[in-house]
Amino acid sequence: MPQVLEFKLPDLGEGLTEAEIVRWLVEVGDVVAVDQPVVEVETAKAMVEVPCPYGGVVTARFGEEGTELPVGSPLLTVAVGAAAPSAGPVSRAPSASAASSASSTSLASPASAEAESSGNVLVGYGTGAAVARRRRIRPVAAAGPAAVADTAVVTVETDGPVPVISPLVRRLARENGLDLRALKGSGPDGLILRSDVESAIRGAKEVPVQAPAPVPAVAAVGERVPLRGMRGAVADKLSRSRHEIPDATCWVDADATELMAARTSMNQAGGPPVSVLALLARICTSALARFPELNSTVDMASREIVRLPGVNLGFAAQTERGLVVPVVRDAHARNVDELSAEFARLTESARAGSLTPAELTGGTFTLNNYGVFGVDGSTPIINHPEAAMLGVGRIVPKPWVHEGELAVRKVVQLSLTFDHRVCDGGTAGGFLRYVADCVEHPTLLLRTL
Missing domain, CATH: 2.40.50.100 (RNA polymerase II/Efflux pump adaptor protein, barrel-sandwich hybrid domain)
Structure with missing residues (x-):
């Protein structure tokens, strides 16, 4: 039984x-x-x-x-x-x-x-x-x-889920009241793609409908989107960060021409490609070794600053489900090639929606490359309970005084948002200046190898 x-x-x-x-x-x-x-x-x-x-x-x-x-x-x-x-x-x-x-x-x-x-x-x-x-x-x-x-088949009915390219497509259809069984997928073997669902949603919105009867006025008019799941967690964390952390931001422009030339030389030498993010991460771990105050967290219950022994480096990644911050464990112990490989792996998992909770938590410092969105600067909110975040803008050609003469150089804006409880402006400025110096003169990192 x-x-x-x-x-x-x-x-x-x-x-x-x-x-x-x-x-x-x-x-x-x-x-x-x-x-x-x-x-x-x-x-x-x-x-x-x-x-x-x-x-x-x-x-x-x-x-x-x-x-x-x-x-x-x-x-x-x-x-x-x-x-x-x-x-x-x-x-x-x-x-x-x-x-x-x-x-x-x-x-x-x-x-x-x-x-x-x-x-x-x-x-x-x-x-x-x-x-x-x-x-x-x-x-x-x-x-x-x-x-x-012995009975022959009289009817054949389809059962089970409709084949879609990802669960996000299924959820998009559900949230817009769309029946996936009524769609014809444009993917291989009739696979329903996100573009198929979005096209059907647009078509539904274009169909004229009879105006509804007047309803009494309410306090707020508009679409209501529940703050739950990942979006809700992000809202809670950012609200807590803004409420608890007295943050401040400083920034500096840096000449990244030599850094980009060094990256080109590395990639021409063969082997896996080296990303700009990996080079910046290596600079960050070197800077945090010099300024450990920024690799810490604040325990207000015991009124203590906890300086952490290693660097678990978070980096912001934009996905279809929103902003996520995967974490590179023990970033301080990895070289540029290892950092590049781990960034690539975590980014692919983030876009596929397969990151584990362990890969999204435990960070001690965050690197935010908002330059990929085509912007120069930002004042980001610290990823609670960390103490600081380095922001990197786009790297673009600009007029720059180089060795006493005006020249066109590749310039980037760097910003540091930090928890003013763990350090003052002198420490934060020293950290940011060291990062900028390494960007301008990558050979300075040779001393830390």
Whole structure:
């Protein structure tokens, strides 16, 4: 006799207390293996797949896509010890709510369950996301198992999720009330792309609609977007930073011509390409070794400044889901090649939405390259609970006095936003001046190698 076990939303770490169901990877009636991902959820930190610790047949699911669940809430139930379906058809539970009560009958006696079902018989079991489409065979009339086995297919219905290029596309459609099944995807094999969904949304907005009846005036008019998930977490952190940290900003223009020439020489020598971000990161770790006050955090409960032993360097990355700050662990112990490789890996994961909570937390200092947006300067908000952030603007040709003569040089604006509790302007200015000197004369770094 199979045992039905309940799998609850586990503690995802990093103080997370809830998650939103983005996409179910299994359906009621699917056979799952131990540690197989069964649902994709979005937390305040990242998009993650949740594996089930049980192996067996899924008998019920709890929560629709888009539902927020607290940690410890039931996700699904699994009949452990049930025989896996073989050649004969097995009935599918009519609904998630009825699946639990019907599981002992349907799993213990497939033939009798078929006779009592509504006439829909699931053909072709699959596991996880590999089963994107399933077929149901509808017999001509309710009959015994032998008659069902000999009955030809009358209707074929599509079941399971519509194939889309990413969960973000599915969520975009859901938030705009768009039925994905009504779309024709322009991707390979009919895959629905983000452009397909956006085009359908624009088309829907262009259709004239009858003006609604007048409604009483309200205090605020406009679209309301819930502050939850990653956007909500960012709002909470920035609000806390602005409320708790007395920050100040100083900035300086620097001649980056020699730094860019050094990068060109490195890349011409062969090997993996070296990024500008990696060079700036190497300069930052050298500067933090000289000015450790800025690699710290403030513990107001004990009224202490905690200077941290190593540099976990965060860097701002813009994605479809918003701004995220992946963290390069032990950046102070990495050379330029290692930093370039880690920046590339984390950036790719950020764009794919697959960063783990551990890769998004634990930073001690942040490098913000807002120059990629085509701007020269900014006064960013410190990434709480860190003590400072270095901002880097775009590197552009500008008139510059070089060796006593006017010349066109590649100039960049550097800004440092710092927590005034951990240091005064002299320390912050010394840090920023050292960074600028290394940008202008990269050979200064040779002393730190």
